[in-house]
Amino acid sequence: MAKAYEKIADGLREQIRAGQYGPGERLPSEAELIRSSGRSGPTVQQALRVLQSEGLIEKRHGIGTFVRRPRTLVLRDSGRHQWEKNRARTPEKQRLATGATEHDTGLEVDDLAFHASYREVKATQEIAEAMGVAEDTPLVERSYRTRYRAERAPFSLVTSYLIRSLVESDPDLLNEAKEPWPGGTMNQLHTVGIEVERVEERVTARPPTSEEAEELGLPPGTAVLVLRKKQYDTEGRVVEMSDVTLPGDRTEMLFTTPLERW
Secondary structure, X not given: OOOXXXXXXXXXXXXXXXXXXXXXXXXXXXXXHXXXXXXXXXHHHHHHHHHHHOOOEEEEOOOEEEXXXXXXXXXXXXXXXXXXXXXXXXXXXXXXXXXXXXXXHXXXXXXXXXXXXXXXXXXXXXXXXXXXXXXXXXXXXXXXXXXXXXXXXXXXXXXXXXXXXXHOOOHHHHOHHHOOOOOHHHHHHHXXXXXXXXXXXXXXXXXXXXXXXXXXXXXOOOOEEEEEEEEXXXXXXXXXXXXXXXXXXXXXXXXXXXXXXO
């Protein structure tokens, strides 16, 4: 026999799937659900937790509970880096027309809201070892957030590191006001004579921190994918490293590997 909270959850689930409550619409308040179901507050709250864990609804503190809108899917394929490199030396007008996020989502430039912040930091032991530089090496740390204007959460949380001495000859590369940069990091490096020869990416999965779950708008129980990307130049140096936290509920990664024929 179904428990009381399961019956409430089943009823709301059916109403959502039937379109009685559409994406983005507010559900009845907990008080209203208590009155209509004749059940206690904890029972109603447990029912709502079930639907939230399924990704059907989301709670907005101080506002109410809403049917969760389907989030824009991000598809990161293995061809994106060559696509970026091909664009690095194209005219600025062409680079302004589209970027990596548009490539991954199919959205247009005007669909996106973008934010960047820069600061100068010194390489910690962990970052120094990963980038092959001495500890305390001056770095430019860049944080990026890009979201679809119709959604509240960004596609990912990005922290990127450049070695300051390699890029300081172009003052624009130290200035967050120049973002979003047409052509991205590969074009930025091109302005100081650096060509990216290979890109290494390592992906792991883990539970999100509470801060990550809140910023990414994750349903309870949703994991994040953590991608560390290193870009190497033609001399084999790591010239940029990014740590990217991706929401597991709306990120797809596609790797295509051409094989040599026998």
